[in-house]
Amino acid sequence: MENVNDLLVKPEYKGTGIYKNIYHKVEYHELNLPEELSEQFNSWIGWFWDNFYNPEDFDHLAHYDHGRKLAIKLKEFVGDKHKVFYDRDEILANNWKVYFEKGEKVRMHGAFQEAEEWYLKAIELEPKDPKLYFNLGTVCIDQKKFDEAILAFEFCLELNPEHAGAYNNMGLAYSEMDEYHLAIKYLIMALKYTDDEDTKATIYSNIGLKYYTLENYHEATKYYDHSLRLRPNDLETLLYAAFSYKFSSKFEKAKNAFIKLIELEPENSEHYYDLAIIEFENYGNIRECFQLLEKAIEINPNDPAAYYNLAEGHLNNEEPDAVIKVFLRAVENGPELTEYFHHKGILFEPEIDFLKVREALKIAASKGDEKAAKWLRENHEHIKLHFKKGDFAYRYFMGKAHGDSRSNLKLLKFEKNKST
Numbered sequence: 001m002e003n004v005n006d007l008l009v010k011p012e013y014k015g016t017g018i019y020k021n022i023y024h025k026v027e028y029h030e031l032n033l034p035e036e037l038s039e040q041f042n043s044w045i046g047w048f049w050d051n052f053y054n055p056e057d058f059d060h061l062a063h064y065d066h067g068r069k070l071a072i073k074l075k076e077f078v079g080d081k082h083k084v085f086y087d088r089d090e091i092l093a094n095n096w097k098v099y100f101e102k103g104e105k106v107r108m109h110g111a112f113q114e115a116e117e118w119y120l121k122a123i124e125l126e127p128k129d130p131k132l133y134f135n136l137g138t139v140c141i142d143q144k145k146f147d148e149a150i151l152a153f154e155f156c157l158e159l160n161p162e163h164a165g166a167y168n169n170m171g172l173a174y175s176e177m178d179e180y181h182l183a184i185k186y187l188i189m190a191l192k193y194t195d196d197e198d199t200k201a202t203i204y205s206n207i208g209l210k211y212y213t214l215e216n217y218h219e220a221t222k223y224y225d226h227s228l229r230l231r232p233n234d235l236e237t238l239l240y241a242a243f244s245y246k247f248s249s250k251f252e253k254a255k256n257a258f259i260k261l262i263e264l265e266p267e268n269s270e271h272y273y274d275l276a277i278i279e280f281e282n283y284g285n286i287r288e289c290f291q292l293l294e295k296a297i298e299i300n301p302n303d304p305a306a307y308y309n310l311a312e313g314h315l316n317n318e319e320p321d322a323v324i325k326v327f328l329r330a331v332e333n334g335p336e337l338t339e340y341f342h343h344k345g346i347l348f349e350p351e352i353d354f355l356k357v358r359e360a361l362k363i364a365a366s367k368g369d370e371k372a373a374k375w376l377r378e379n380h381e382h383i384k385l386h387f388k389k390g391d392f393a394y395r396y397f398m399g400k401a402h403g404d405s406r407s408n409l410k411l412l413k414f415e416k417n418k419s420t
Helices: 034-048 060-078 089-091 096-108 111-126 131-144 144-158 162-178 180-192 199-211 217-230 234-245 253-265 268-283 286-299 304-316 322-331 337-346 354-366 370-386 390-400 404-420
Strands: none
Touching: 034 060, 034 089, 096 111, 096 131, 111 131, 111 354, 131 144, 131 162, 144 162, 144 199, 162 180, 180 199, 199 217, 199 234, 234 253, 253 268, 268 286, 268 304, 286 304, 286 390, 304 322, 304 337, 304 354, 322 337, 322 354
16 A cells, blocks of 8 residues: 555646556545545546646646645645645746646637736746747737737747748738738748648638738739639638639629629628629620619618619619619618719719609608708709709709719710700
């Protein structure tokens, strides 16, 4: 039977136990302990042993805290001479992992400043571990301390020049500082040391986004292509890729990307709207454009841009009465949806019958469209008193009162063509 006087503190858990060999459980009768306390102590030993082959996953700090509480109880039975208890500071000072894990825990709860302090304490004890500098840099990014983050990642890379995560996070830090060319440089370095395909897809997408932000759409498409080959259904990448294709005149690829987005997110009205614009602006497919905008409105009846673009499409297709109908549909779904109609003056284009506009404005005003009501209050009586309905001066004043110089110019052109 093991002599109680021979039981020593296990070096790496100094102050939290009284056994020297984890293969031997301590029986309560050996120490003359209460059975409940002995069982708790054996459970604590088993906790460590259960994680013996997975040390990276082992919660050292929780193990210490639990063991310390047991040690206080054990001290009552075996005394100080068996070294069952040491001060917490003495234990922490000899175990950088405890500092590190404390930092990890508080960071998970959003205490970034406190986490930074724990990482710095760990680095004092273990200045050669690149992981500590990497975590320090990451928690500095969390606090928007980008200069300090970059310095930490540089220390990490001095210790491990192939640390893909450090290159990647340096790229993110430079990106937050609007240093996009430097961001791209370090993200490309991260690619060099990354084998995981999913991680590569993310980095390619991030590089594409930096070029997109720089309005270098042609270069952006190259990296989005790489990312989509590895992860073809990534929604964010597909969306930015679609606009990059569009802005670099790769219209067919843009169209296909928006179609793919609709397949993946059929209830997202914005994808139908974006595809409608491509169909109209780049292919001249006005009917397809109408169908897509109608679908966008069906999915989201509260999208003012969809109503306006549908109305503008009808105007360009020489269907002025349809413009009024779309306006009234917007009014029915909420008077606030008519903002674009008032702001851009589409109702006051010369091709549209002003009498119908006036009636539509009256309906809008009765349903709570304040801009329509205001226009009618400020302009209707004055126009009625001074001009005949339908003549050029009446219509010109109507455009001028609305403050829409574009409409005025179109009116002048319209009247000129009519007179020749």
